[in-house]
Amino acid sequence: MSLAQKISIAREVYRNKQLCKLMQITLKPELQEEDREALLSVINAAPFDKNFVPNTALAQAIRDEGFDMSTSAVDRHRRRHCACYRVQE
Numbered sequence: 001m002s003l004a005q006k007i008s009i010a011r012e013v014y015r016n017k018q019l020c021k022l023m024q025i026t027l028k029p030e031l032q033e034e035d036r037e038a039l040l041s042v043i044n045a046a047p048f049d050k051n052f053v054p055n056t057a058l059a060q061a062i063r064d065e066g067f068d069m070s071t072s073a074v075d076r077h078r079r080r081h082c083a084c085y086r087v088q089e
């Protein structure tokens with residue numbers, strides 16, 4: 001197996017199994033492309049960034065779309081205390 005194939009497999013494992021609940025939402029096939037882009041543009045935004053939306057409002061908007069999402073899950077991701085950032089070793 002080539003290095004490119006190994007990296008590709010590692011990326012799929014990461015995306016499918018190691019991303020936190022918030023980032024998993026961005027991979028949902030039922031999400032419209034426009035919604036996916038809007039979500040990705042706010043997920044890592046910080047206060048005073050152009051695209052910033054508070055954790056509570058972001059979690060509520062995601063719940064309004066029918067997904068299970070807590071404010072604390074958004075908070076953990078933004079503070080880098082989620083599964084996404086626990087995989088660097």
Ligand SMILES: [Zn+2]
Nearest residue numbers: 020077082084
């Ligand atoms: Zn995360």
